[in-house]
Amino acid sequence: MELHQLAYFVAAAETGSITRAAERCGVAQPSLSQQVQRLERSVGGRLFDRLGRGVALTDAGRALLPRARAILAEVRDARAHLHEDVEAGEGEFRVGAIPTMAPFLLPRAVAALRTEFPRAAITVREDLTDRLVQAVADGELDCAVASSPIDHERVEVRTVGEEPMVVVVPAGHPLAGADDVALAALRDLPTVTLHEMHCLGRQIAGFCAAKRLGRSVVCRTTQIGTALGLVSLGMGVSIVPRMAARADGAPRAGRVYLEFRGPAPRREVTVLTRAGRAPSRVGLRFAERIREALEEG
Amino acid sequence: MELHQLAYFVAAAETGSITRAAERCGVAQPSLSQQVQRLERSVGGRLFDRLGRGVALTDAGRALLPRARAILAEVRDARAHLHEDVEAGEGEFRVGAIPTMAPFLLPRAVAALRTEFPRAAITVREDLTDRLVQAVADGELDCAVASSPIDHERVEVRTVGEEPMVVVVPAGHPLAGADDVALAALRDLPTVTLHEMHCLGRQIAGFCAAKRLGRSVVCRTTQIGTALGLVSLGMGVSIVPRMAARADGAPRAGRVYLEFRGPAPRREVTVLTRAGRAPSRVGLRFAERIREALEEG
DNA sequence: GGCCATGCATAGGATGTGCCTATGGAATTG
DNA sequence: CAATTCCATAGGCACATCCTATGCATGGCC
Structure with missing residues (x-):
């Protein structure tokens, strides 16, 4: 079953004539006749009754016709709409x-x-x-x-782009009232930190190591949200990306976000x-x- | 754009490799490579990025992929469901x-x-x-x-099959009370008849001519329903097929149907x-x- | 009834296309 | 750096499509 065979078949069905179908398709009559026969062999049954004066669909031909039309239409559509599909990100x-x-x-x-x-x-x-x-x-x-x-x-x-880190401390923490905080001020504070399987965890560890900032890690989480929760419970301070702070929404009970003083660690x-x-x-x-x-x- | 080209394209897109697509399709790698190139020329744009290690879809390829799948699926369906379509009278x-x-x-x-x-x-x-x-x-x-x-x-x-004619007369007509009526009894009665452009009109005229039954045609209609209406108005009697009498439903005011006595005219x-x-x-x-x-x- | 026109099928040959093997070239891997 | 992997190209073969020419059946016409 080939596309041109289906096209020939549809043309013959619509014109009721092999000869006129051949004209419409721009091929010689024997070519179209042959291809229709080949299609009939491929589907395993006659598609037309040969009447001596034109051809008429058999039941099988009647059944195939709408499907053949659909296939050909899809192919036409594919060609015609490919460009706009690309525009639409299809x-x-x-x-x-x-x-x-x-x-x-x-x-x-x-x-x-x-x-x-x-x-x-x-x-x-x-x-x-x-x-x-x-x-x-x-x-x-x-x-x-x-x-x-x-x-x-x-x-x-x-x-x-890049993104600065911010400090998050429990409400009521000595640092909670400050406008900003120096990285050094976090030295030896109990810290909640992200597991180093995350690149962010490694990055933060890297910042601290670069500043020779000893840390007292009281907890390692695998999610930022968990870390924030633990901060709210007063278990320690943490460093999180600013997008996490922003996503935390309106000022929340239990924790306070602070900008870094001077150049903030960034990722x-x-x-x-x-x-x-x-x-x-x-x-x-x-x-x-x-x-x-x-x-x- | 040929069906096998689309099949090769889909295989290459799904495997991410010309070589593996060729294996899946059971052809040599250069054949599939060539056909994909031919398809690219036919749609007027590259479909794959050649990466040295396999191939990856371009935007155009991404856009064509679902359409190619749809076309191939329609073709598969056509082959698979043609027989049952014939059963269903599609x-x-x-x-x-x-x-x-x-x-x-x-x-x-x-x-x-x-x-x-x-x-x-x-x-x-x-x-x-x-x-x-x-x-x-x-x-x-x-x-x-x-x-x-x-x-x-x-x-x-x-x-x-065949179908007998019946006589319809106005209610109150002298014949209205009879069980049946002989064709000869209609001689010279005012008659409402169907136009002879209808074969039924010609057939009825033929019956009457065969019995040498002179008729006094007072009206010619082009629809049986109109003739029945005119009969109800008392304009004359008429001969109609029994299916019309049956379709006329429950006994209607204004007209009465009578069977022919003896062999009825039939069509x-x-x-x-x-x-x-x-x-x-x-x-x-x-x-x-x-x-x-x-x-x- | 014989003649011509019409229409589909078949025959045979030219062209084209798909597929193959062999090979080249680029990138990747050990 | 050698070996491998993978895609592209080249050349040849086989088959498929297309063509023209012709056969055969049907339908229409004088």
Whole structure:
């Protein structure tokens, strides 16, 4: 069953004549006759009754006709609408993000993307950095949001912004009333920190180590939200990205956020794509939306 | 854009590799590579980024993928479901009937056919005999209901039954109280008759001529219903097919139906199909349904 | 009834297309 | 740096499509 055979079949059914169908299709009559016969063999039954004066559909032909029309229409549509499908971002688009960014950046970015590209089937994956990098390299993801450092031959890294850290302390803590706080002031305070399986946990540990800041870690969590909860209970102070502080909403009982005095520790927000791939329309907008979410968020 | 090219494209998109796609499709790698390139030229844009290690969809490829899948699925469905489509009577089925039979036979027959072949797209045409015959001969109609005589080389005539005529007289007419009436009793009575453009009109005129029955035609109508109305007004008597009498429902004020005494004039009910065509499943059932409607109606 | 026109099927040959094996070139891997 | 992997290209073969020419059946016409 070939497309041109279906086209010939439809033409013959509509004209009721092999000869006129051949004219319409711009081929010789024997060619069309042959192809119709071949189609009949391929479906295993006659499609036309040969009447001597033209042809008429059999039951099988009557049944095939609407399907043949549908197939040909789909092919025509595919050709005609391919360009606008590209504009509309048609197709599956798979994004990933690390857990310490996903809840703060993805909802807004994905929502914006869905309205901009209503026909894109966007799927989301939340995972640790190295697994995201591997997924992008393997083509399982089209885009991922993570933080430097990323090093993979096949992965292209684009920095879309950076983000300062803030300090969060329990309400009533001696530091709670201050406008801002120096990193050194945190020395030896009981600290709630993020597990170092997260790149953010490693980054914060790195900042502290760089400042030779001894820490008294009283708890390690795997989620920022858990850490914030423990801070509210007075178990210690913590350092979190500002997007987490903003997402925490209106001033909450139990914990107070403080800016760093002077240059704050920062992390970069980067968008990962597979190296060597042509820039994707949806992917480019995704990166922009992540940047907006970061700046406005 | 050919079906096998689309199949190759989908395989390459799903495996992310020309080589593995070729394995899956059972062709050599260069063949698949070539066909993908041909498809790319035919749609006017690259569908894959060649990464050295496999391939990845471009925006255009992403957009084409769902359409290609849809087209291939339709083709698979067409092959798989063609047989059951034939059983279900899938496709357009066009029937015709003459005006003096259509309202009494078609509704019941078509309704039955619609439940039996829910996927058949049945269309109905009401027209005079010779036009129906021509339409069947030209393949514009798959089936038609008419009455003998039909004579056309390309039209096959099947008699599904016959139907007696009855007499209808105004209420209060001298004949109204009789159980039955002889044809001769109608001699010279004022008569309302059907226009001879209808075969029924010609048939009735033929009966009367055969019995040498002079008639005093006071009115000629083009519809049986009109004739019945005029009879109720007392303008004359008329001869109508029994199906019309039955359809007239419960005893109506104004007119009374009488059987003929002895052998009644009759007309045949025939189903017309195009000669040389294989018997159609729906067509065969249609003829049966007409027969049923005639017997039960 | 014989003649011509019409329409589908078949035959045979030219062209084109798909597929193959072999090979080249680029990137990746050990 | 060698070996491997993978896609692209080249050349040849087989088959499929298309063409023209022709056969055969049907329908229409004088």
